[in-house]
Amino acid sequence: MPEQHILSVDNLQKKYGDVQVLKDINVSMEPGEFLVLVGPSGCGKSTLLSCISGLTEVSSGAIQIGGKDCTHAEPANRDIAMVFQSYALFPNMSVERNIGFGLEVRKVADAEKKKKVADVADLLKIEHLLHRRPAELSGGQRQRVAMGRALVRDPKLFLFDEPLSNLDAKLRVTMRTEIKRIHQATGASIVYVTHDQIEAMTLATRIVVLKDGVIQQIGTPHEIYNTPVNAFVADFMGSPSMNLMSGTATPDEGRIRLEIPTPQGAPIELVDTTTAPEVFPNGPTEVLIGLRPEAMTDQKLNNGQNLQTANCLLEVVEPAGADTYAVVHLGGTEAIARLSADAPVQAGEMSPITFDLSKISYFDVTSGNRL
Amino acid sequence: MRRTLLQSVFLYTCVFAVAIFTTGPLLWLVTMSVSAPTDLTEVPLRWIPSEFDFSRYGALLDIDGGSGERFLSALRNSILTAGGATAIALFLAIPAAYSFSRRNASMVLLFAFLATIMMPPITYILPLYSTFSSLGMLNKTITLVIVYTAMLLPFATWLMKANIDVLPLEVEQAAFMEGASTAYTIRTVVLPLALPAIAATAMLSFLVAWDEFFYALIFTNDLSAKTLPVAIADFSAGRVTDYGVIASVGVLATLPPAILAICFQKFIVSGLVAGSVKG
Amino acid sequence: MFGRRRKQEKWILLAPAILVLALITLTPLANTFWLSFTDTRISALPTPVRFIGLENYIYAFTDPEFRDSIYRTLYFTIVSVGLEGILGVAVAVLLNQKFRGQLILRALIILPWAVPTIVNAVAWRLIYHPDYGALNSLLFQLGFISDYRSWIGDPSTAMNMVILADVWKNFPLVAYVALAALQTVPGDLNKAAAIEGAGPWKRFWSITLPWIAGPLMVVMVLRTIEAFRVFDIIYVMTGGGPADSTKTASFFVYQEYFNYLRSGSGASYAVLVAGISAVLILFYYSNAKRQASGATA
Numbered sequence: 001m002p003e004q005h006i007l008s009v010d011n012l013q014k015k016y017g018d019v020q021v022l023k024d025i026n027v028s029m030e031p032g033e034f035l036v037l038v039g040p041s042g043c044g045k046s047t048l049l050s051c052i053s054g055l056t057e058v059s060s061g062a063i064q065i066g067g068k069d070c071t072h073a074e075p076a077n078r079d080i081a082m083v084f085q086s087y088a089l090f091p092n093m094s095v096e097r098n099i100g101f102g103l104e105v106r107k108v109a110d111a112e113k114k115k116k117v118a119d120v121a122d123l124l125k126i127e128h129l130l131h132r133r134p135a136e137l138s139g140g141q142r143q144r145v146a147m148g149r150a151l152v153r154d155p156k157l158f159l160f161d162e163p164l165s166n167l168d169a170k171l172r173v174t175m176r177t178e179i180k181r182i183h184q185a186t187g188a189s190i191v192y193v194t195h196d197q198i199e200a201m202t203l204a205t206r207i208v209v210l211k212d213g214v215i216q217q218i219g220t221p222h223e224i225y226n227t228p229v230n231a232f233v234a235d236f237m238g239s240p241s242m243n244l245m246s247g248t249a250t251p252d253e254g255r256i257r258l259e260i261p262t263p264q265g266a267p268i269e270l271v272d273t274t275t276a277p278e279v280f281p282n283g284p285t286e287v288l289i290g291l292r293p294e295a296m297t298d299q300k301l302n303n304g305q306n307l308q309t310a311n312c313l314l315e316v317v318e319p320a321g322a323d324t325y326a327v328v329h330l331g332g333t334e335a336i337a338r339l340s341a342d343a344p345v346q347a348g349e350m351s352p353i354t355f356d357l358s359k360i361s362y363f364d365v366t367s368g369n370r371l
Numbered sequence: 372m373r374r375t376l377l378q379s380v381f382l383y384t385c386v387f388a389v390a391i392f393t394t395g396p397l398l399w400l401v402t403m404s405v406s407a408p409t410d411l412t413e414v415p416l417r418w419i420p421s422e423f424d425f426s427r428y429g430a431l432l433d434i435d436g437g438s439g440e441r442f443l444s445a446l447r448n449s450i451l452t453a454g455g456a457t458a459i460a461l462f463l464a465i466p467a468a469y470s471f472s473r474r475n476a477s478m479v480l481l482f483a484f485l486a487t488i489m490m491p492p493i494t495y496i497l498p499l500y501s502t503f504s505s506l507g508m509l510n511k512t513i514t515l516v517i518v519y520t521a522m523l524l525p526f527a528t529w530l531m532k533a534n535i536d537v538l539p540l541e542v543e544q545a546a547f548m549e550g551a552s553t554a555y556t557i558r559t560v561v562l563p564l565a566l567p568a569i570a571a572t573a574m575l576s577f578l579v580a581w582d583e584f585f586y587a588l589i590f591t592n593d594l595s596a597k598t599l600p601v602a603i604a605d606f607s608a609g610r611v612t613d614y615g616v617i618a619s620v621g622v623l624a625t626l627p628p629a630i631l632a633i634c635f636q637k638f639i640v641s642g643l644v645a646g647s648v649k650g
Numbered sequence: 651m652f653g654r655r656r657k658q659e660k661w662i663l664l665a666p667a668i669l670v671l672a673l674i675t676l677t678p679l680a681n682t683f684w685l686s687f688t689d690t691r692i693s694a695l696p697t698p699v700r701f702i703g704l705e706n707y708i709y710a711f712t713d714p715e716f717r718d719s720i721y722r723t724l725y726f727t728i729v730s731v732g733l734e735g736i737l738g739v740a741v742a743v744l745l746n747q748k749f750r751g752q753l754i755l756r757a758l759i760i761l762p763w764a765v766p767t768i769v770n771a772v773a774w775r776l777i778y779h780p781d782y783g784a785l786n787s788l789l790f791q792l793g794f795i796s797d798y799r800s801w802i803g804d805p806s807t808a809m810n811m812v813i814l815a816d817v818w819k820n821f822p823l824v825a826y827v828a829l830a831a832l833q834t835v836p837g838d839l840n841k842a843a844a845i846e847g848a849g850p851w852k853r854f855w856s857i858t859l860p861w862i863a864g865p866l867m868v869v870m871v872l873r874t875i876e877a878f879r880v881f882d883i884i885y886v887m888t889g890g891g892p893a894d895s896t897k898t899a900s901f902f903v904y905q906e907y908f909n910y911l912r913s914g915s916g917a918s919y920a921v922l923v924a925g926i927s928a929v930l931i932l933f934y935y936s937n938a939k940r941q942a943s944g945a946t947a
Contacts (some may be wrong), residue, residue: 055544075654076550088545092563102549149549384756385744393758396818397765399784401772414798416787463666470663474656483937484667487675489931491879493903494924497692497913498681499674521674524667553659582766584882589908600768604886607772614776621769632764636757643763643823644830646864 005064006031006189007052007157012061014047014213020045022213027193029206032130034183036192038200039210040236046051046161048210049193053082053159060072065082067157080106081150085166089134089140096121099148106153106242120148123182140171148181160192164199176202187226197237201225209233225292231368234290234361242361249362250284251277257359258289260331268330270359279362279371290361296328296337297351298345301357306357312337317347328353333355397625402429404619411614427619438606442620444594445602451512452587452598453580456519457573460527463520465569468531469557472541481532484525492585496616500589510596518586523576530575533645535561571638578628578639599624679924685917692911706918716919718894719902720926722809726898727877730813730820735870737817738824739862743854745825746832751923756783756829763822774815777885778802805895812887812896816880820873831862864941871934878927899923919940 002194014021033115037045040347050056052063054075054339062071070078081102089098096117097104103113121127124144134142143163148157163179164172180203181209183190194200200207201221209224209232217229228234234242247260249272256272256279280287315325315334324339336355344350403411404427408418429566433439462480467484470476497519500509508514538561546556562569584600591597597605608616633638686707689700711717745756765773777784780800789795802808835858845855881900884890890897892903897905903923906916 053548055547075544075548080548082545083549086539086541086543088539088541090542090546090560092560099550101546105550105552105555149545153549278565382744382747382749387931389741389744390755390758393762393822396773396777397761400769403776412782413785414781415791416782416784417765428931441795445887448652463670466663467667470660473732474660474663476664480664484671486928487671489875489898489934490675490679490927491920491923493879493900493907494682494927496921497907497917497920498678502678503815517670521670526671527735528667553663554667555721565937578764584768584885588885596731600766600882603766603768603772607775607886609934614779617772618776624940625765625768628764628766632760633757636760640760640826640830644827 003336004030006033006066007035007191008064009048009052010062010064012048012051012063013059014051015059016045016346020213020295021311022051025215027208027215027218029187029189032187034190034192034203034205034208035208036194036200036204037208037210038194038197038237039216041195042212043210044213045193045195045210048158049161049191052157052191052317053080053128054078078157079155080157080159081153081155082161083143083146083150083163085162087134087146087163087166089142089145091134092131093133095126095137095145095148098131098134098145099152101149101252102153105331117148120152122147123151140175140248143167143175144178147179147240151182151186151188156189158165158188158190160190162193162195164194165196165222172199198239201237207237209236211236214223226359227370228290229370231288231290231350231363234363238266238292240293240325243296243330243333243335244288244290244363245333245335247282247287247311247331249280249289251289259282260282260289263329264313268312270308270310270355270357272306272360274306274358275360275362286365288363288365288368290363291335291337291355291357292359293338295356295359296335297356298343298351299356307354308357309352309354311319312353314345314347314349317345326351327362400618400621400625403615404622406615407611408615424615427613427616430625431616431623433620441594441602442623443603445597445599446510446514446623448591448596449581449599452515452519453577455512456518456523456580457576459584460519460571460576461514461531461573463563463570464524464527464531465565466557467524468535469561471528471532472535481529485526488522488525496586496589498649499586510593512596514543514590515587515596515598518590519580519583521585522583525553526579527572527576530572530642530645531568534565534572538564552574567638571616571635571642574631574635574639575642576619578631581628585630681941682917682920682924684915686921687918688914690914690917692907692913702914706915707922709915710918710922715894716899716902716922719897719899720923722896723878723880723898723900726809726813726816726880727874729810730816731870731873731877733813733817734821734824734873735866737821739866740858741821741825741829742832743858745829759822759825761822763820765819767819767882768886770815771883774811774818775802775887778811801924802896803892805893808888808895812883815887816877816883820876824866824869824873826863828862831856831865832858835861868934868941871930872935873933875927875930878930896947 005028008343009025012022012025025048027035037048039045047056051058054070054073058071062069064070065078065080069199091100093101099114099120100117101117117130118127121130122148126144126148127139129137129141129145134145137145146163163173167175176199182188192203206218206220206223207224208218211232217224217233224233224237228237228242231244235244247258250257255276256275258270258272259267260270261267312328312330314326315329318325318327318343322341324341324343324345326339326345328335328337328338339345363369364371402418402420405423405425406417407422407424410417410420430436431442433440434443471478472483503509503514542560542564544554546560551559583598583602584604587598587601588604593602603617604621606620671895687701687703689702691697708863741759745752745759762770778801780786780798780803783801785801786795786798790798801811839857840853843857850857879900880898881904884896884901888896890901899919900923903919905928906912906919
């Protein structure tokens, strides 16, 4: 039903010469969604946003915005607004004129323009800045002005291109909250590009993970985090990222026995009772076993029956305030276990680690796909 | 590294020599312009004037005198010609530069633009002369303005293009996203950002037009359109017995470009360097 | 921005500039080319135009006067641009040193460039004056000459004197380009070479000069193109004389057109001169392009 979709991208391809930067992109979003495009640099997320904005022409495929075909429409005719990475404020104009520029172009009457600008300034708490020039503003203030310029026209769709990447770490968190607040206050439909998976997790109602111009997974932050479709998504999303340990999975009497080799010689043996053994129809299988750091802990977890404990050698211990991270050499990788802050552990010692196998993921060794 | 005394002496000797070589001829021109006529015909020369005689400047700036009229009308024509051509050339060059910078116009075309001004003027002069003559446009300021516009246009386009290239693209994209047309974007966003570049380009263009001699020589023949360079060549070729007059005309004609060059040195030098080196 | 609109806008924005250049340069160029195959003369009365094929060119190629004017132009070009290059680099190296008054000297260097070409010509004509010129007086008072000489009245010295005047006006451009390039030479490079035991002279030839060679080459070729069209300074200083000793190609064509009123044959000379210029211009572009791509690489 295209008319319920505020945005729908169908079979979109983008080539620069022989280089295909976007392949078969299919995405749609409902009104009011906060859709985050995330992926490493060069994955095509910014190109996709640029195609949606109309600043870049697509090679093939279709783009509908608000049920209207916009594939070949000029940016101005798409009823969208964009917040740029560099904010792209007009340096020669006051904040007020910057925000009202779109209205000025559309020849909106002065009184109405002034009112709309004032309303937006009020929402963004920048009323006192209206007569300044962009050069006289701090990074966070510029960010607000850029959002104000987008908000004032009340377009169908907002596009954000890495809007927080030029801010320092602390301000980034503040502005992240601010963007979330505005989204909740206005119910705006937003497409947001970032390379920062924490931003993606915290802001999105749905996340699109891209790699090499191909969509890897579309899902809610919860789905993406808990059931990544492949090793790439598992590794990319979450910080620290999911531990991907090589091991052997053997179906055995309705359960799955796991062996994870350690450098110390004896492998760690675990039994997974949550996953259906049919995942491994061919008997013992080499797999990538995915466990989030919080599923490897010293804490007394009581969220399921599937808890097992094994003694592991802690190679490095990194206290991080709220938690303590411990590096454990498991299955050919430096797995990270998330221990409680006051865990009485020391590097170089053996320590019991509790594995929460209810959160386990299996990936094919060669393809990396979820099993 | 510290210099030895010998190195210092050598360095400052060179500095002194360069300073003398650069300024000597000009200082002498100024000296001649204020020397008494008899000082200038002494053999060997009297280097320091016996008296400072500013009467020639007075005469040149007096519209009722013969040489004053010649000089002042040439000055007026030069200002009109160079100013008019600079304004029109920039007006045409800015959209063209934008096209080269932001609309992917071919660099080969830009090279072709530049090639037109690198050709010797003798390649164009005769057909232009015949055309303007048949249109009754010889000896008119407007004719020189037209020709100078064509002469300034490629360089101005080139300089503006190089300057638009470095403006932030996202700001223009933002304007397009907000629904502004290309013309509106150029006017309200690009031009204000490019203002320093426009000023530098205007200055360099004005100086080039101020300096032009060949077209002016061919296309003008009396006070109504002759520019300063032609007037100066006339002064110099005429039967002027007082060389100081020629010198003072030269000094006056040099003042505007020299003042611009000194005051806006950074601007001009960077424009010159960019204009002559980058392709 | 989409394909079709982009393309439309590209040409709309370019159109006025292209129109002006087509009318003022392209059309006359084509016209000159056409004229060169005719026996047209400049005359108050309409005269029939006769197409005479390559006749003008055949004459031009065998005309010793034209050939001499080309040689003179080449001499003028090579010597003056060569001297401008040497002087320009030397002055740039000097200006790149630290010394008291450095900024003042840097500012002073722009003055010769700012002097209009015609004023430059007039000033040097006065300086070279056989009876009352400053050069004679200076050299006499310093004891270098015992008799006043007619510097630009003597065919053996006239051209070199014109060259001196041209060099004085144009070396600043080369100096500024060279200075800008010198300021990008990494100091570490020179220090490293000094530690390796390379003396200043060796460092200049093996480090500094290669570093600035690119931009320097481009500006020298640009100056070559300009010098090759030399007219103004000749017109004022010597009028092509004495005994045609300073009659350069542009001046030759000018006379053919406006003194002898032979526009047909003049046009053929003009086309030949333009052809040489075109070769220089192509050379300039290939250089400038290499320079530009090297700078971004």
